[in-house]
Amino acid sequence: MKAEKIEACRYVVDLMNREQTQKFVSAVLDNFGRVDILINNAGMAQVGSPEKFIPFTEIEDEEWDLSISRILPHALM
Helix, strand or coil: CCCCCCCCCCCCCCCCCHHHHHHHHHHHHHHHCCCCCCCCCCCCCCCCCHHHCCCHHHCCHHHHHHHHHHHHHHHCC
16 A cells, blocks of 8 residues: 555544544544545454354344444444
8 A cells, every 4th residue: 555655544443432433533534634435344253252152143132232232323423
């Protein structure tokens, strides 16, 4: 990307923390002035600990709801 003179950065942000999310947005706008591309990679890799891995097809409704409630609303904050 440097050879193409493309600037990129990465940030680690807890999207469930509104203050942290707002600081992230301010930092990006301060550094770049605008957002051309945003990749939201928020989510959970699995439900439960590695020892208690639950296949996707066996996730209970409560666990699914918890996962979705962590991803969707906060990504749009």
